[in-house]
Amino acid sequence: MNRNLTEGEPQKVLWRFCLPLFGSIIFQQLYNIADSLVAGRFIGENALAAVGNSYEITLIFIAFAFGCNIGCSVVVSTYFGGKQYKEVKTAVSTAMIASGVLCLALMIAGVGLCGELLRLIKTPEAVFADSKLYLDIYILGLPFVFFYNISTGIFSAMGDSRTPFVFLAASSCSNILMDIWFVAGFHMGVAGVAWATFICQGVSCALAVLFVLRRLHKVETAEKAPVFSWNILSKIAKIAIPSTLQQSFISVGNIVIQGIINGFGPGVMAGYSAGIKLNNLVITSFTTLGNGVSNYAAQNLGAGKYDRISKGFRAGLKLVWMLCVPLSALYFVFGRNLLMLFMKEPSAEAVESGLMLLRIIAPFYFVVSAKLIADGVLRGRSLMGKFMIATFTDLILRVILAAVLSATSLGSTGIWCAWPIGWAVAAGLSVAFYRRSNRVQ
Secondary structure, three states, X not given: OOOOOOOOOHHHHHHHHHHHHHHHHHHHHHXXXXXXXXXXXXXXXXXXXXXXXXXXXXXXXXXXXXXXXXXXXXXXXXXXXXXXXXXXXXXXXXXXXXXXXXXXXXXXXHHHHHHXXXXXXXXXXXXXXXXXXXXXXXXXXXXXXXXXXXXXXXXXXXXXXHHHXXXXXXXXXXXXXXXXXXXXXXXXXXXXXXXXXXXXXXXXHHHHHHHHHHHHHOOOOOOOOOOOOHHHHHHHHHHHHHHHHHHHHHHHHHHHHHHHXXXXXXXXXXXXXXXXXHHHHHHHXXXXXXXXXXXXXXXXXXXXXXXXXXXXXXXXXXXXXXXXXXXXXXXXHHXXXXXXXXXXXXXXXXXXXXXXXXXXXXXXXXXXHHHHHHHHHHHHOOOHHHHHXXXXXXXXXXXXXXXXXXXXXXXXHHXXXXXXXXXXXXXXXXXXXXXXXXXXX
């Protein structure tokens, strides 16, 4: 059901809209968590390291899909808030066409370059073949990743966060069962993990696109909407390109950090792979809530209701901080138990590395969540320059500090210490930019 985010008490409206988004991203992350969990439990530590190693490269592709998602979502939200329904339809078809072309280009590049990227990050020979196999299958499923992301962005833009939640819940649960079936039943190894994800993402993508087209067909317009618009594409690109660059550079930075981690051997790699999956579950959840704030801000911007945007920021911040309390406590206190879900007979080095990572970064979820909510408002108001400054500051600090601190007596622990420092500095910048934008509106 489409929902107008420009009416009603801001906190209730935003929370009602964002909570299904939070549930959706939990199930979205189950795709990657299930892959690592099944690889680690049913195949072995090297398989877990291979999936985790490949994951850093898949994030590059996901960055482009995310950029298309947020670019389309913000533009459609603005038109929807302003009741410009013909432009809503044109924006959707324009985004679909442009994303399809971009996806094809990335698939061609991925086939030729993924092996070289694995070499570049010093992937150990013990896990190289499985890492490459996982990536080859993942690239075949890129169209599913792109069009699913576009579809969920459109649902969110029109105030519907429940439909994507239903799709993801069913698909993610199916993915867990298929992972186990292909790996434990058919003994397909890492290939089974990858094919299970491929099939489930394909089904969820097809359903999401079908429902989007049906939803748009019901939206009445005075005249037929054009299928493509260069003007609307430029507006989408204004949001999508910085968002893609942000995610891409973060992914490149993570690949550099993965290369540093790989130098410490498979034990630390496996611990990092398990720990970072748990961390990414939290960070991606907060990012998705930030995207919900972007939709909220964009709809109210389109409707000219600027005072509701600042109320939405406060409501969003309250929501993520309420989530931070149990999540930070869970990882800090029960981190070892959670890591053991991913590992079968793990080495002591793997467990201790993952546990140290979680205990260092979990207390700082309050900091990074404030940044991500402020980023949501900046994106919703198309203030992409300020958004990128804060994000790149975080990335550059983390990469430099990871390289410097890991070369000291801290060893791999020095890498984990880079996260909270980068988050703290970037959060200060994002919140400052948000406050300044409020004063000049």
